[in-house]
Amino acid sequence: MAPEHVAHGMRVSYGHPHVSPDHVIAWERGITAPSDSELTALAGVLWCSPAELIGRPRTLREHRIARCLAPEDVARAVGHDVHAYLRMEETDSWRGTERQSAALAELLGLGLPDFVTVTGRDARLGGLLRSAVTTRWQAYGRPVARLVPLDRRFLEAALRSLHEDYQGHMAATLSWGGGSGDAGGAGQDFLDRIVEHFWAKLRDDDGRKGG
Numbered sequence: 001m002a003p004e005h006v007a008h009g010m011r012v013s014y015g016h017p018h019v020s021p022d023h024v025i026a027w028e029r030g031i032t033a034p035s036d037s038e039l040t041a042l043a044g045v046l047w048c049s050p051a052e053l054i055g056r057p058r059t060l061r062e063h064r065i066a067r068c069l070a071p072e073d074v075a076r077a078v079g080h081d082v083h084a085y086l087r088m089e090e091t092d093s094w095r096g097t098e099r100q101s102a103a104l105a106e107l108l109g110l111g112l113p114d115f116v117t118v119t120g121r122d123a124r125l126g127g128l129l130r131s132a133v134t135t136r137w138q139a140y141g142r143p144v145a146r147l148v149p150l151d152r153r154f155l156e157a158a159l160r161s162l163h164e165d166y167q168g169h170m171a172a173t174l175s176w177g178g179g180s181g182d183a184g185g186a187g188q189d190f191l192d193r194i195v196e197h198f199w200a201k202l203r204d205d206d207g208r209k210g211g
Contacts, residue, residue, distance in 0.1 A: 003028075006045050014041035039065060060118045061089045063108045078103045094119040112148065113199045121147045122195060129194040132159050133166040150202070158201045165197070166190055 003021035051066035075085040132140035137159040
């Protein structure tokens with residue numbers, strides 16, 4: 001389908017008279033994003049679900065849309081004023097009690113990594129993990145546990161393993177590369193992806209425990 005066909009379908013069949021081919025092109029290129037109602041209409045024209053258009057949801061809004069929920073549905077379920085909830089979506093800054101956070105995770109089907117991202121804890125978690133692997137990891141078990149609600153011993157095992165991986169990787173790179181520049185680049189890449197490494201380590205440890 002050409003952008004003209006998509007725009008025509010949204011105007012005629014889904015009541016969006018303002019949508020033009022330029023809108024569709026801008027959405028395809030990631031220049032702008034469709035509103036909730038536009039995304040629903042776009043999915044209808046393309047014979048798919050909103051979740052398929054989003055791909056892997058990352059933000060609170062994307063998770064809500066992927067579940068085909070209105071803002072009012074989520075606000076009511078977690079006990080927030082709908083206007084306050086919409087402000088959280090717009091600013092990507094979840095503010096809720098533990099009970100509200102648990103209700104949000106259940107309603108949106110959030111796994112722990114997605115829950116941490118949606119509630120805005122990724123940046124702080126990354127900072128703690130970078131400090132843990134570059135200094136003494138033992139000092140970071142409790143701060144990490146405040147952000148990631150898992151058994152403390154399980155978290156500490158993951159931190160210790162991450163620390164060993166990073167330090168071993170740095171030592172090996174220094175030996176192979178013969179210079180600190182190579183090691184610094186490799187080490188920085190590890191640190192840039194530290195949250196990803198952390199979740200992978202938890203999955204691996206959980207798989208070994210399950211086995």
